[in-house]
Amino acid sequence: MNSALPLEPLARIRIVLSRPSHPGNIGAAARAMKTMGLTRLTLVAPKLFPHPDAEARASGAVDVLAQAVVCATLAEALTGTVLVAGMSARRRDLAAPFRWAREGAAELLAAVQPRSQQGARMNEVALVFGTEAAGLSNDDLALCHFPVMIPANPEYSSLNLGSAVQLMCYELRLAAASPGLPPSSDADLATTEEIEGFHEHLERVAVASGFLDPTQPKRLMHRLRRLFGRVRLEHDEVSILRGLLTTVEKPKYRKKS
Ligand code: SAH
Numbered sequence: 001m002n003s004a005l006p007l008e009p010l011a012r013i014r015i016v017l018s019r020p021s022h023p024g025n026i027g028a029a030a031r032a033m034k035t036m037g038l039t040r041l042t043l044v045a046p047k048l049f050p051h052p053d054a055e056a057r058a059s060g061a062v063d064v065l066a067q068a069v070v071c072a073t074l075a076e077a078l079t080g081t082v083l084v085a086g087m088s089a090r091r092r093d094l095a096a097p098f099r100w101a102r103e104g105a106a107e108l109l110a111a112v113q114p115r116s117q118q119g120a121r122m123n124e125v126a127l128v129f130g131t132e133a134a135g136l137s138n139d140d141l142a143l144c145h146f147p148v149m150i151p152a153n154p155e156y157s158s159l160n161l162g163s164a165v166q167l168m169c170y171e172l173r174l175a176a177a178s179p180g181l182p183p184s185s186d187a188d189l190a191t192t193e194e195i196e197g198f199h200e201h202l203e204r205v206a207v208a209s210g211f212l213d214p215t216q217p218k219r220l221m222h223r224l225r226r227l228f229g230r231v232r233l234e235h236d237e238v239s240i241l242r243g244l245l246t247t248v249e250k251p252k253y254r255k256k257s
Contacts (some may be wrong), residue, residue, distance in 0.1 A: 009112040010176055015165060016042045016077045017185065021132050023048045027057025027065065029129075034061035035104050036169035037176075041068040042077045042126070053256025074128065074140050075196060082189035083111040083125040083232070086144030089158045096146040096229045104148035105171035106178075109147040111189070115155045123189065127168060131160055132233055142222060143192065145229050186233040189209050194195070198245075201224060 017031055020026050026049055030041055041064055043049055049070065058065045061230060071077040078084055085104050099107060108125045128144060130136035135158075150159060150167055159167070190198075203221055206212035212220055233241075 009109060010037045010172060011039060012122060012124045013038060013108060013172060014040045014077070014124065016044060016074070016083065016128040017046070017161070017165075017167070018044045018077075018128055018136060019046070019073055019131040020049075020129075020161065021047045022161075023051030023054040024057045025132065025161040026051075026068075027054035027059075027061075027252050028160075029165040030054070030058040030064040030068070031061040032162060032166035032169050035166075036173040038169050038172065039064055039067065041065070041121040043068055043070045043073050044045050044077050045072060046070065072140070074143055077191040078123055078126055078128075078143060081126045081192045082123045082193060083108060084128060085126070085146055085148045086128045086141045086143045087130065087164055088136055088141065088147040088149060089152070090135065091149075092138065092141060092147065095178040096144075096226055098147040098149050101148060101150045101159050103169050104146070105168060109172060109175040114187075127163060127172075129161060132215075138222070144197075147233075164167060179200040190233045190235050194235065194238045195228070195233060198233075198241055199228075201242055201245045205248055208249065232241050 014031065015038060017026060017029060020029075020043065023046070026041075026043065026046060033039065044147075046052075050065070054063055054065055075118065085099070085108055088098070091098065108127060110153060111123050111125050118247075122212070127148070128136065136144075148168075148242060149158075152159065177192065199221065203212065203226060207214045251257070
């Protein structure tokens with residue numbers, strides 16, 4: 001690869017490690033990222049960080065560790081992103097249709113390609129990895145637009161966390177180098193926090209209207225997340241939906257009790 005590659009988009013991809021237990025894996029992830037030209041590492045509630053094992057495994061990538069952002073929750077780590085993919089070694093019931101590693105990387109890259117419209121927002125995206133022992137929780141995956149799987153031996157498909165990060169960073173670098181990726185549309189995509197605000201509003205209205213039983217909320221809300229996750233909602237579309245919900249919340253539409 002030569003230095004003329006359009007690698008700037010890689011700087012707008014966050015690698016997010018959700019609740020990593022082993023600091024060595026955090027260091028390995030930093031090294032994996034730097035070798036492929038990624039720099040933005042975000043850690044959600046790491047068990048041990050900073051830690052000498054992380055620095056030892058990062059080797060020449062201690063700068064990536066030093067710039068790592070530490071967050072308390074995954075939602076916080078995803079602030080400002082317009083597309084989020086979650087790495088999972090297992091198929092999940094209620095998740096959106098999964099992508100293989102190569103397709104997932106290409107889709108993330110397409111979302112961070114520079115767009116034609118002058119002054120359009122620069123999109124940021126995230127790729128989320130789960131904790132070593134248990135992987136991503138279903139609630140974590142619900143914050144992702146789609147799950148991504150690395151094709152592996154079906155009898156033993158769980159890679160070491162650092163290895164999974166290495167492989168995906170390599171795929172992202174390849175995707176950045178491939179010509180002809182269509183840039184995403186000029187429309188401003190909704191950010192993760194706008195989508196979360198919409199889902200919270202939708203749940204409130206669903207409960208207040210009597211449509212949703214608040215003692216059994218999870219499955220329906222996961223189905224609705226899956227539905228809206230399949231389309232890339234734009235900022236203006238979320239405003240329309242929120243406007244509709246606000247109207248429905250007015251007293252004359254409320255359930256008579
Ligand atoms: N034991 C966990 C996997 C932990 S591996 C489980 O069964 O889910 C740590 C993380 O690396 C996973 O959460 C996932 O984000 C990533 N990972 C490992 N192997 C993967 C694979 N084959 N496909 C996608 N992600 C994988």
